[in-house]
Amino acid sequence: MTAQAPDFMIAAWDFNQTPAVALTEPQPPQAGHWYHLHRAERGLAEWLLNAGVPEPLSEAMLAEDTRPRFERTHSGFMLILRGVNLTEGSRPEDMVSLRILFHDGVLYSFRKRAIKSISLIRERLAQHDGPISNQDLLVTIIAEMNNRLEELLDQIEAQMEQLEDDNTGSTSARQSQLTKLHRRMLRLTRFVRPQVTALERLISDADKWFGEDEKQWLQNERDTAHRILEQLDMLLEQVWMLREHLQQEVAEKMNRNTYWLSMIAGIFLPVSFLTGLFGINIGGMPGVDHADAFWIFCGILAVITVIEFLLLRRLRFW
Incomplete structure (x- = not known):
């Protein structure tokens, strides 16, 4: 966006053309537009009201604390997702919120902290290799957020395997690392589980806004999110098994020392x-x-x- 754009407007694209074209000057929202907005900047609530977004929807998009959910509205739907926090110096499991509003054919997305998935999509759009419609854009956003989650889970799984194979470290050090991993996975599960439910509800109403191909892609991403949740549950069970194994090692060592x-x-x-x-x-x-x-x-x-x-x-x- 140019300097004339409001501070809260991070990016705007017109999908009425193929490939999509960046809106370099502020324009009234029209069907087929995508606006990516910074929800903490001043003036956004008033701009949304002037764009025809009802006040309850505006308040829901700008609320400070939210959980993943899907709600159908009179003129579209709202979808709240959580993505991995890849900001430098932050913990990835402190998931960032992305609020999406589809209203009268216009797609609005709201964030407070940078989201890598959105940055990647914007880069692809700039290279004329991105989504070709708002519906395609939404599917791509969900897919990229799932990809970041899978990458994080791969890292956690590798750390779990390292803890299981570590025969040189002290038991207390291994238990401390295991506790940190357990805490990370609980934070992830807290948001991934309702996110799966939100995607399922979106798919149940998808016929109103998505074509057959897009609906199939949505189902694929729902299945991916469900698989991520199952992987999280499996890793949590693995944590308990490893914790019991470490506790058994400590008990055996204490029993052996007491015996001697x-x-x-x-x-x-x-x-x-x-x-x-x-x-x-x-x-x-x-x-x-x-x-x-x-x-x-x-x-x-x-x-x-x-x-x-x-x-x-x-x-x-x-």
């Missing part, structure tokens, strides 16, 4: 009793006046220790 401490205590218990008994400082103790009494006593303790060791080994205590 008990063995050592059992061997030295009678020796400690005798040394304590002969350590009392009262009259009548045998060997007090004998020059070799100490060494005889030490020999007796050694013999008792050896006998206990052999006895415990014969009884297969280890």
